[in-house]
Amino acid sequence: MLRAQSIGALAVREISQSVAGRIAAVFDRSVYVDLGCQWICIGDATVGNGPVNLLLEPTPHSGVFGGLVVDQPVQVCAGTVHLGKRRLIIETATKVWSPPLVSDWTIESLKRGLDALNAISRGRAPRQGLGVFLYGRGSELSDTREACACVFPVFQLESWLLNRLVDMRCVEGVPESVQQLIGLGPGLTPSGDDFLGGVLIALSLVHRQDIAALLYADLCPRLLAGTGPISRTHLAAASAGQGLETLHLAINSVIEGNVEMIPTRLHHVDQIGSSSGWDALAGAYVVLRACLVQPAGLHKSPLGSN
């Protein structure tokens, strides 16, 4: 019998009702379960907290997910998930995870954090994926296919974000080219999706859910044909301002200008997929850098909270 250690805020919504589903994907340390409206991830503690993650209490036995196969039925009933022959108990006392809050921050702390992130990520971000956007422009960019394909859409997205962030009266729509990021690049969750996820999460963290909602509304109709179901699950969570805990902690330390913590947090970002953590961080970086451009009189907005 397995026991839940923690459960993400979006996963708990699904688990709290009686539903039937199926195992959709099996990995060494986790499985994705398709519960109809929502996919959730059931994993061991090394997978880390996240909005759609249900983490198991540690057990001394390896291969907890061994023997499970795709399309095996899953039933959720009265706080118990039946995964094949395994029973997973979710007690009412199980910790419900939600993203950590950003502490006090200022434009100065954000600038300090971004400078540190820019310096540290140089030589640290993987060559593949879009982490190169944390420090590179033009010729400095990696020669990977995805980085080259993203230069223009990222530039347009950044310009649009800038206009939206500094001008409350701006009515400009999301540039068409931003859709080119959907499903683009390597990885189980393509780099372009992770990048967009980082953009959405960062917008939420700087209290511009209005812009995040506009962007997601523009992307949403194209996601079904544009990318896979695991990516769609994470993008939906990002539109609610939620991503993996390690990513939140890294972004928070940048916003707070906590330069001592940034290297450690980046080590943890390294562990998210092959490049997914860095891709998402690059998306967040684009938003946060745009936040530095402040028109006079906007310092009391959520962008410069104090």
Next chain:
Amino acid sequence: MSVTVNTVRAGVFLDSVVLMQISRELTAIQGVEDAALMMATPANWDILSDAGLVEEGIMAGPGDLLVAVRAQDRAIADSTLQRAAELMERPAQRNDTPQELRPLTLRSACRQLPDANLALISVPGDFAGAEARKALRAGLNVMIFSDNVPLAEEISLKREAHDLGLVVMGPDCGTAIIDGVPLAFANVVPRGDIAIVGASGTGIQEVSCLIARAGEGISHAIGVGSRDLTEAVDAISTLTVLDWLERDVATHHIVLISKPPARSVVDRIAEFIRRSSKSYTVCLVGSDNLELPDNAKLTTTLKDAAAAAVKNSEGFEAVPAVQRAPAAGRYVRGLYSGGTLAAEAQVVFLSHRQPVLSNAPVPGAGLFTSERTNHIMIDLGDDQFTRGRPHPMIDPAVRDEPIHAALSDPDVGAVLLDVVIGFGAHADPAGHLAGLLDRHGRSDSVVIASVTGTDEDPQVRARQVSVLERAGVMVAPSNADAAELALACLNIG
């Protein structure tokens, strides 16, 4: 003329790291021009199509996995797709293995192997203590491969083992050769009369391989865990093992390797050696401040330890001469998979009065934070780099980015690397490094490496050295020699 072939795996989800590793392995196959494994999203169709990686008429959806290969001819393309299929099946095969065929508990393992006298524990650190205790109570010596075992648990286990006449090797014990049987990461070395006891995995590997290459052999090589010689643990396992080796007729000389131990522990070990009938080499990497009895010789580097242990150290290979102008960059960047090898390099630099920084500094070295203008030795096998990722000895790609960064840094004149082979290590670390250097292109930095291993290892040391030399890497016979060579290339030392 190039041939492009594709396979679509509908609804197959593989971990991103696995996708990347397979992609890299396919690209490295002789005759393959390009290869990719990507989710078949419309955006990826475009970039794969631009790269000439899409076969005409192929269909797939955004939730499918596309395997794409462009090769010199049809046969290579087809065999590469076949290889991709095999690699993708690997995790599934592991999952499909009926677990009933393996013992699930120590008790059932003991029933299957009633003569076993050692249990190797490799479970998450939180549980290693409980499993080790069960093994001890079943009369088994214990090798704990797991890390993150709390100190109090280690002390308690070692005391219990001592009372039972057993030993606990570890925690975080990565290497052992018991009576000729290699356990975990170990090299193929001849049997001989030199025993090694060490608080360090790669330290044991380097010394055992240097001894083997000097024509001598090993009776036993026993890891005791990096904390065994601290005041808290009080060398419980080290003293037990030394006592066993004292009575072992196959052992005539004992090499003890450790970071500088606690003073009280030093006194106990020195007292044991004084009463011993055997000769000793004591290698305390980073410390020469220790009084030992006459039957022991103190060294501060692994190379010196190996030289002191063998009867004829002339069997050691010569260090290649520096045949190039001094490098433009002023600093050396060491990027190590082995912690003790990184420590040894620091000792060499400090012996030349060169300030050096490290994430795992030896006495006299500084702690590396973010400053780049200095000699820097990084242990990439440290927990902070390996949590949730493979160790660089298993997946050398873990240090690709740091190597790229060092080679692109105008302040860096020499990049210093270790290549550790043997059981458990990557199948071709030199080939991986050569490919990386080729992709990076021209750099003003000289790349210097040593290969810890023997020609009898699965990867064959001579072959690894040859691959590195063809890639323009200066290969030194030992890790200490590599550090000396780096200083020489910068006109220091």
